Amino acid sequence: MIVKVIPSQKLKGQITLPASKSYSIRAFIIAACGGVSTIVNSSDCDDAKVSMRVAKALGSRIVRVDDNSWQVSADINKRLPPKIDVGESGTALRFLLPLASFRGDSVFIEGKGTLQGRPNMYLTQVLRDMGANIRGKSNNESIPIRIRNGYIHTGRINIDASLSSQFISALIIACPRLLEDTTLSLKGKKIVSSDYITMTMQVLKKCGIKIVKDNNRKYIIPGNQKFKGLNDFLVPSDYGLAAFVMAAAVLIDSNVALQGAFCDELIQADGQIIPLIKRMGAEFVKTSKYIKIKGPFVLKGGDFNLKDCPDLVPIMSILALFAKGRTRLYGIKHARVKESDRISDLRKELLKIGAKVEEKNDELIIYPQDEYKKDCLLDPHNDHRLAMSFSVLGLKLGVCVKNMECCSKSYPKFLTDIKSLGAKFTKSPK
Known part of the structure; x- marks a missing residue:
C-alpha cells in the first residue's frame, strides 16, 4: 500500500496512545x-x-x-x-x-x-x-x-x-x-x-x-x-510511538493531547524523546495521564547521543530537517541492524527530498535546507519506524510512503490516529 500524505495546516484533538x-x-x-x-x-x-x-x-x-x-x-x-x-x-x-x-x-x-x-x-x-x-x-x-x-x-x-x-x-x-x-x-x-x-x-x-x-x-x-x-x-504507554505524534505536533500548528499511562517507575529507553525535543526547543505539559502540545516551535539543532535509544534515530532525523543549524546524531552504529539499516537506508531516502545528510559509521549529520522536494516516493525498507517518520515528514512537506502496512509491527492504528487529529492522506495499491 502506498500512502500519499498531504501537508497539514492544523492538527487538533486527542488520541489514546498504544501500550508499550x-x-x-x-x-x-x-x-x-x-x-x-x-x-x-x-x-x-x-x-x-x-x-x-x-x-x-x-x-x-x-x-x-x-x-x-x-x-x-x-x-x-x-x-x-x-x-x-x-x-x-x-x-x-x-x-x-x-x-x-x-x-x-x-x-x-x-x-x-x-x-x-x-x-x-x-x-x-x-x-x-x-x-x-x-x-x-x-x-x-x-x-x-x-x-x-x-x-x-x-x-x-x-x-x-x-x-x-x-x-x-x-x-x-x-x-x-x-x-x-x-x-x-x-x-x-x-x-x-x-x-x-x-x-x-x-x-x-x-x-x-x-x-x-x-x-x-x-x-x-x-x-x-x-x-x-x-x-x-x-503495561505503560509507549513513548517511542508517542514520539511520532509529538514530532508532528512540534512541527505543525497544533493543539494535541496524548492520553495514556505514563509510569515513571518503569523506565523506557524511548522516554528520552521528552528531554531530546525539549533541548531542540519544544514545550509541552506532561502528567501521568497525558501529554499536551501546542505547536509549532522553532527548533534548534545540536549533538544528540542516541546510544541508548536507537529507535528514535528516524524521527529525530525528521525533526533535524527543520531545525536551525546542523544536527548530529551519534552513538548509533547498532541502528544499522534493526528492521532496516537506520543510518544508510534513512539517508538514502532523505536524499530524495533534497536533504543534505552525511553518514558515518555510527552517526548521521543533518544540515537543514531552505527548501525540499515535495511529493517524493519514499521507501521505508519494511521498517515501521521509517514508515511513520516519513509520514510525519509528509504532514509538513507532502510525500508518498510505500508499504505503510509495515506499521502494524508496532502501531496498527497509526494512520487512524493521525487522521483523527486532522491529517489527510490517500491510499493506493502497490
Whole structure:
C-alpha cells in the first residue's frame, strides 16, 4: 500500500496512545517462565501477538480475562513444539533462544521479513559455550535456527554488548532458572541500549527474581529461582510511538493531547524523546495521564547521543530537517541492524527530498535546507519506524510512503490516529 500524505495546516484533538511494545513482549515471555500472571493493557501490535505465541509455545495457557487483560498460566515442564514461528520480532526471537536451549527439546525456529537477515551470532555462540546445540543460517546465525537436544549450564559468561541489548536481556531472563549461579560480564567498547536491559530487570523483579548488578558490566544471577508471576502488571504507554505524534505536533500548528499511562517507575529507553525535543526547543505539559502540545516551535539543532535509544534515530532525523543549524546524531552504529539499516537506508531516502545528510559509521549529520522536494516516493525498507517518520515528514512537506502496512509491527492504528487529529492522506495499491 502506498500512502500519499498531504501537508497539514492544523492538527487538533486527542488520541489514546498504544501500550508499550517492549514491555508487552517482556511481560508475556517472562510470564511464561513460571507462576500465574495477569497482564493489563497489552499492546495489540504484531510483535506483541508474536510474544503471546512464543509464551504459548513455551507451555503457557493464555486466557483473555476481559477487553483489557490477559491471564498467563505457565507450565515449564511442557515439551516444546517442533517448530516455533517468531514472525518479524527480533526481541521475541532473542528471548526465546536461551529459554528453548534450557528445555532440552529439539525445535526449529523460523520467522520472516526483515528478521531473516538480522544477526544473532553473539548470542548463539554464548549458548554453544554454555552447552547448547544451536545453529543458525550463515555466519551471522540469522533465522532459521535449529536447537537440538541439549542443556545449557551456568558459570562465567562473557558476551559482546556493543551490538544489541536483547542478547543480554535474553540471558538474564533464562539464567535464574538454571541450577547454579551465573556471572554475566559484558564486553565490547560500549554497552548499547542499556535502558532496555533495565526494563527487563524491572519486569523480572516484579516476578520475584533477584539479579545483582555489580557494575555497569557485570551481573550476578543466582540460580534455581522460582518465578512467582506478574500481579496485575499494567503495561505503560509507549513513548517511542508517542514520539511520532509529538514530532508532528512540534512541527505543525497544533493543539494535541496524548492520553495514556505514563509510569515513571518503569523506565523506557524511548522516554528520552521528552528531554531530546525539549533541548531542540519544544514545550509541552506532561502528567501521568497525558501529554499536551501546542505547536509549532522553532527548533534548534545540536549533538544528540542516541546510544541508548536507537529507535528514535528516524524521527529525530525528521525533526533535524527543520531545525536551525546542523544536527548530529551519534552513538548509533547498532541502528544499522534493526528492521532496516537506520543510518544508510534513512539517508538514502532523505536524499530524495533534497536533504543534505552525511553518514558515518555510527552517526548521521543533518544540515537543514531552505527548501525540499515535495511529493517524493519514499521507501521505508519494511521498517515501521521509517514508515511513520516519513509520514510525519509528509504532514509538513507532502510525500508518498510505500508499504505503510509495515506499521502494524508496532502501531496498527497509526494512520487512524493521525487522521483523527486532522491529517489527510490517500491510499493506493502497490
